[in-house]
Amino acid sequence: METLKSELLEKELETIISTEIVDRMKEIRESQELSRGDLSKLTGIHRPNIAHIENRSRGFAPSLKTVMRLLRPMGYTVEIVPIKEQ
Numbered sequence: 001m002e003t004l005k006s007e008l009l010e011k012e013l014e015t016i017i018s019t020e021i022v023d024r025m026k027e028i029r030e031s032q033e034l035s036r037g038d039l040s041k042l043t044g045i046h047r048p049n050i051a052h053i054e055n056r057s058r059g060f061a062p063s064l065k066t067v068m069r070l071l072r073p074m075g076y077t078v079e080i081v082p083i084k085e086q
Contacts, residue, residue, distance in 0.1 A: 044069075
């Protein structure tokens with residue numbers, strides 16, 4: 001039972017992190033006035049795949065490699081920071 005709780009919490013955390021990253025990537029793209037087509041040309045990632053990622057459709061959770069490919073041309077990267085104690 002404890003393992004199941006742990007797995008559910010881990011999956012929940014993955015979903016939250018993925019959602020936050022995807023939402024932020026979309027905000028950055030839009031703030032730079034890039035269309036999905038523009039970003040596709042810059043990254044080589046097909047426009048429909050970018051749409052699926054941004055809309056989180058069909059369970060499209062991007063890998064770290066894909067996140068980096070999408071962020072780099074917009075001048076961003078991912079940073080690992082310590083968790084603040086609450």
